[in-house]
Amino acid sequence: MGFFTEQKLGNLSNLIAHETFRLSSALMILLQMAALAVTALVYLVVAVAVSWQVTTLMVLLAAFLFTAVKGIGRKNFQIGTRLGPLTSRLTVLVTEFLEESN
DSSP: OHHHHHSOHHHHHHIIIIIHHHHHHHHHHHHHHHHHHHHHHHHHHHHHHHOHHHHHHHHHHHHHHHHHHHHHHHHHHHHHHHHHHHHHHHHHHHHHHHHHHO
């Protein structure tokens, strides 16, 4: 019980509000990725059955586009990593301000 009594109310509010949402979002993305992987595998098998030459060309094109867009994803991750602690701190400050004004 000591952990909860030693924490600021803003920290606990942040854990409940933001961190649980982030965890549920991450799990949802993981499940969506698994479903997309199965779907892509089925489409790939059908595409190879129809025309392996065109499928090879499209796979090479997709690999090129993936490489080109990879830098954008990395930059987005860096921005998100910097914003996480700022959002946490803002939640703490707002909660403490609202707690003091009551």
